[in-house]
Amino acid sequence: MVSSPDTAQSVAAYAKGSHQFSGPTDPAADAHWPHLQSRKGFFTDTSICIGCKACEVACKEWNRNPRDGDLELTGWSYDNTQALGASTWRHVAFIEQDHDRIEAARESGRQLVDLGMPTVRSGEGVSRPADVTPPDTPEFRWLMASDVCKHCTHAGCLDVCPTGALIRTEFGSVVVQDDVCNGCGTCVAGCPFGVIERRSDGTAAPTTRAGERKGEQPEVPKRGVAQKCTLCYDRLVDGEEPACAKTCPTTSIKYGDHADLLVTARDRVQQLHDQGLTEARLYGANELDGVGGTGAMFLLLDEPEVYGLPPDPRVPTADLPVMFRRAGLAAAGMLAAAAVAFLGGGR
Amino acid sequence: MTVSDFDQFRPPEPERRGRRFGKLRRKKRSGRTDGSAEMLMVPDVEFSSYYGHNIVKPPPWGPEIAAYLFLGGVAGGSGLLAYGAQLTGRKLLCRNARIGAMVAIALGSGALIKDLGRPDRFLNMLRTIKVTSPMSLGSWILTLYSGGMGVAAAAEVDRLTGGRLPLGPLRRALTTVEPAGGLAGAVFGAPLAVYTAVLLSDTANPTWNAAHRDLPFVFASSASLAAGGLAMVTTPTRETGPARALAVMGVAGDLMATRYMEGRMDPVAAEPLHQGRPGSLLRWSERLAVAGGLGALLLGRNRVTAAVSGGALLTASACTRFAVLEAGINSAKDPRYTVEPQRRRLEERRAAGITNDSITTAG
Numbered sequence: 058m059v060s061s062p063d064t065a066q067s068v069a070a071y072a073k074g075s076h077q078f079s080g081p082t083d084p085a086a087d088a089h090w091p092h093l094q095s096r097k098g099f100f101t102d103t104s105i106c107i108g109c110k111a112c113e114v115a116c117k118e119w120n121r122n123p124r125d126g127d128l129e130l131t132g133w134s135y136d137n138t139q140a141l142g143a144s145t146w147r148h149v150a151f152i153e154q155d156h157d158r159i160e161a162a163r164e165s166g167r168q169l170v171d172l173g174m175p176t177v178r179s180g181e182g183v184s185r186p187a188d189v190t191p192p193d194t195p196e197f198r199w200l201m202a203s204d205v206c207k208h209c210t211h212a213g214c215l216d217v218c219p220t221g222a223l224i225r226t227e228f229g230s231v232v233v234q235d236d237v238c239n240g241c242g243t244c245v246a247g248c249p250f251g252v253i254e255r256r257s258d259g260t261a262a263p264t265t266r267a268g269e270r271k272g273e274q275p276e277v278p279k280r281g282v283a284q285k286c287t288l289c290y291d292r293l294v295d296g297e298e299p300a301c302a303k304t305c306p307t308t309s310i311k312y313g314d315h316a317d318l319l320v321t322a323r324d325r326v327q328q329l330h331d332q333g334l335t336e337a338r339l340y341g342a343n344e345l346d347g348v349g350g351t352g353a354m355f356l357l358l359d360e361p362e363v364y365g366l367p368p369d370p371r372v373p374t375a376d377l378p379v380m381f382r383r384a385g386l387a388a389a390g391m392l393a394a395a396a397v398a399f400l401g402g403g404r
Numbered sequence: 405m406t407v408s409d410f411d412q413f414r415p416p417e418p419e420r421r422g423r424r425f426g427k428l429r430r431k432k433r434s435g436r437t438d439g440s441a442e443m444l445m446v447p448d449v450e451f452s453s454y455y456g457h458n459i460v461k462p463p464p465w466g467p468e469i470a471a472y473l474f475l476g477g478v479a480g481g482s483g484l485l486a487y488g489a490q491l492t493g494r495k496l497l498c499r500n501a502r503i504g505a506m507v508a509i510a511l512g513s514g515a516l517i518k519d520l521g522r523p524d525r526f527l528n529m530l531r532t533i534k535v536t537s538p539m540s541l542g543s544w545i546l547t548l549y550s551g552g553m554g555v556a557a558a559a560e561v562d563r564l565t566g567g568r569l570p571l572g573p574l575r576r577a578l579t580t581v582e583p584a585g586g587l588a589g590a591v592f593g594a595p596l597a598v599y600t601a602v603l604l605s606d607t608a609n610p611t612w613n614a615a616h617r618d619l620p621f622v623f624a625s626s627a628s629l630a631a632g633g634l635a636m637v638t639t640p641t642r643e644t645g646p647a648r649a650l651a652v653m654g655v656a657g658d659l660m661a662t663r664y665m666e667g668r669m670d671p672v673a674a675e676p677l678h679q680g681r682p683g684s685l686l687r688w689s690e691r692l693a694v695a696g697g698l699g700a701l702l703l704g705r706n707r708v709t710a711a712v713s714g715g716a717l718l719t720a721s722a723c724t725r726f727a728v729l730e731a732g733i734n735s736a737k738d739p740r741y742t743v744e745p746q747r748r749r750l751e752e753r754r755a756a757g758i759t760n761d762s763i764t765t766a767g
Contacts, residue, residue: 078536133455140457150454169766172759213608219540220528239528240521243539246463246607246736255464255521281521326767339765346763361764362743365454369746370763373606373613374536380602380616387601387620388594390657394628395484398649399492 077211079375081344084210084352088225096229096315097293098352099302100322101203103364104329104337106309108135108201112147112301119289119300120146123277134199140365141204143256144277146286147301150364152200159198162336162359169338170330202364203310205301206231206252206286207341208352209372214244214253214285216374222283229315229352230288238282245283249348249370253285288352315352322354334358340366347371453739460608462736465729468515473600473725474630475512476546477623478718479505481631481654483553483593485647490586497647498586499560500638501631505589506557508634509550509596538603545595552588555581597627604732610742611735612728614673618665619728625661626721629654633696633717636710648704651717655697658724659690670745673735682731689723692716 077087085093116122125144131137134151141148154162208230215223215231222238225231233253244253256279289299297303302312311318322339329337336358341351347370361368453459482505489498517526529543559582562569571578601623605616612619632651635644666674677686699713735741750762 131455136455152454166766169764172754172766216536217539217606219534219537219543220525221532221534222528237525237528237531238522239525241529241539242464242519242521243537243603243607245461246465246604246609246612246732249460249608251459251461251608251736254461283521323767330767339767341763343761343763343765345761347761348763351763357764360452362452362459362739362747363454365457365459365739367459367742367746368764369750370608373608373616376613376616377536377538377602377606380538380605380620383617384595384598384602384620387624388598390621391481391594391597391624391628392484394653394657395481395488395646395650398646398653399488401649 077349078216078377079211079347079349079372081349082210083229084212084225084349085227085229090225090227092227094227094229096352097288097312098208098229098315098318098354099205099288099299100311100313100318100354100356101205102309102311102322102325102356103200103202104325104334104356104358105307106149106201106203107307108149108151108199109306110138110149111304111306112203112310113138113145113149115300115304116147116286117145119292120287121278122146122284141206141252141254141285143254143284146205146284148204150200150202150204152202152359152363154198154200154359156196158359159195159336162363163334165360166335166338170335198358200358200364202355202357203301203305204355204364204366205353206288207250207348208286208288209249210344210349210351211372211374212348213247213249213372213374214283216372216377217243217247219243226288226290226293228288228290228293230290230293231285232287232290233283233285235279235282235284240281240283242283247373249367249372253283256280256282256284318354322356325356329356347375453743457739458737459739459742460610460736462733463607463609464519464521465733466519467726468519470726470729471722472512472515472519473623473729474722475508475515476600477597477627477721477725478630478634479509479512479549479553480593480595480597481627481629481650482508482634483549483589483596485631485635485650486553486556487586487590487593488646489643490583492646494643494646497635497639497643499564501635501647502553502557502560502586502589503564504634504638505553505593506550509546509553513546513550538599538606542596542599542603545592545599549589549592549596552585552592555585556589559585594624598624604728607732609732609736610673610745611669611676612732614669614745615665615728618661618668621661622658622665622724622728625654625657626724627654629658629693629696629717630721632700633714633721636700636704636714637718641705641707641710644704644710648700648710651700651714652697655693655700655717658693658720662686662690662724670748672744672748673741676731676735676741677727680734682727682734685723685727685730689720689727692720692723696720 122144125142131139134153136151138145138148212231215225219241220237220239222234223231223244240255242255245255292299298312302310319342322342326337326339338357340355340357340361342354344350357364482501486498486501486505489501517523520526534540559578598620601619604612605619607613629651632647632654635647676682696713696716699709703709
């Protein structure tokens with residue numbers, strides 16, 4: 058499926074010393090793609106998600122992903138999928154909240170506005186005349202949010218992959234070459250969002266064996282290798298949009314050029330703020346954050362951890378220079394200790 | 405409510421839980437779970453996590469990886485001891501350290517390959533050289549180390565068996581490159597012992613990542629004391645002076661580095677190191693390291709006590725590695741270890757006036 062520019066690509070990048078560990082960058086250009094596409098991504102507007110899970114189904118169908126889990130009911134509202142994983146690349150979260158939680162979410166959003174971040178909008182957005190009276194606070198609300206791989210600007214999984222199985226595509230997305238991956242599992246630990254997973258019997262995989270659990274299921278394909286959302290790379294190269302975005306009935310999942318989506322996302326937040334819904338906030342739309350911004354952005358209506366998202370993710374590779382320095386020092390200390398042991402008159 | 409002839413076969417109705425529309429019952433959490441056992445029919449409205457489910461995922465690494473961490477350390481330290489012995493003419497120490505290192509690294513490599521999702525593709529590890537991937541660099545370190553140490557150990561085995569290895573004309577070549585092999589074992593020995601710390605820390609795992617500044621020192625010390633311990637077990641005391649010295653320095657380093665590391669970590673991220681099995685393993689590691697270190701220092705000239713002390717040191721190192729691996733895996737299973745340190749650092753940055761680098765923005 059994928060030609061592999063990775064080896065030449067990464068060696069060239071490191072040789073030039075131009076690969077960035079952190080900070081704002083165009084990931085495809087950083088990976089030295091010769092012919093640049095505009096960066097593609099998702100904007101998932103959770104305020105208009107109706108929790109139909111069509112995205113989950115379309116994703117499974119298109120990517121032929123096997124069943125995940127044991128078909129148990131979790132009791133987590135309508136969520137029986139639980140989390141993203143090797144065979145689940147879209148996951149719809151359901152959260153039921155009462156009056157107090159809604160107020161708390163609105164307040165935390167208001168604080169975010171008061172922080173005045175980011176600086177990008179400070180010019181035009183503030184002066185807009187708007188009705189700032191909060192609407193009647195509902196007694197109850199049901200949050201639904203379709204989660205997906207973030208396709209980070211600085212992807213932890215991609216950085217730590219030892220085989221070059223994970224690559225940056227020309228669209229700026231991150232894709233596993235399943236015929237190269239040897240299932241070492243480092244990417245699973247490397248992802249700050251807990252997205253990528255090894256499809257196997259490892260500690261992180263729920264169901265793998267055919268026919269051993271409730272109900273029968275066909276043989277699991279691509280067993281033992283890391284798997285995650287590909288942003289439907291196979292559809293993108295044909296000029297199609299990803300299956301989940303195509304199927305989303307409310308346009309909660311929007312696909313397009315990253316730059317355009319960013320504008321859409323900011324306008325939508327402003328619109329909601331103008332309605333007094335200060336709980337609305339963007340997640341992943343800041344290129345100065347710990348992962349350099351994400352390819353898949355979200356509009357959330359509460360703190361990220363409520364949706365199972367990390368509040369301050371940081372790509373581990375950002376600290377790699379420090380780690381190498383410390384490891385070098387430790388290795389030197391070990392050498393020195395050995396030298397002292399032999400020279401220091403040990404008999 | 406329908407009435408039918410089959411009603412008599414209905415199971416009794418479960419007791420209604422007082423839920424009225426618009427008003428959710430609040431339940432107090434009885435205890436923290438890892439999420440998989442969480443079966444609340446009425447969601448706990450006071451969570452700040454998603455039904456207690458983990459955020460980052462634990463890597464699919466079992467005891468094989470912990471065993472490799474230990475064996476790689478033993479091999480790395482033994483590479484240094486073997487080269488020192490080679491230079492200072494301690495023939496027995498040189499032989500035993502080389503063969504011990506080779507056995508350790510062979511077992512360790514086997515454990516690594518066994519833990520792969522696709523063991524048949526283990527050679528893909530050498531498909532590229534990636535500076536950002538500690539596992540890629542480590543695979544090369546491991547390969548170069550094994551190559552050098554393999555040559556040196558083969559020469560030792562050949563001598564040990566009285567030249568019975570079917571080497572033919574290669575025997576002379578082996579004797580020629582043997583010192584170079586020993587040198588390679590020393591050059592790549594320390595990196596072999598230390599890179600695994602970077603490999604663990606260069607992840608989003610809360611505990612391992614929080615230890616990223618000091619874990620290399622813990623691993624280097626642990627490897628030193630383990631290699632010294634192995635030499636004390638295998639080699640007569642007249643040649644193990646340097647090994648005992650290395651072990652004692654390793655124990656001192658291990659005790660200091662572990663405390664320093666835990667002190668510098670986020671207190672919540674450090675918690676898994678103190679709880680459950682990893683906690684007791686670390687406590688045992690400390691006790692055994694102290695005992696073995698004292699044994700090496702005071703009773704190291706007696707063959708029996710030296711061997712017992714060496715065994716204690718090896719066990720101490722193994723305990724450290726199993727504890728660190730398992731603590732990290734545990735820390736990934738509870739969202740608390742991901743959320744709390746991250747929220748804290750975010751708040752700290754905001755308090756310091758840095759408000760432009762949050763992933764959550766108001767627009």
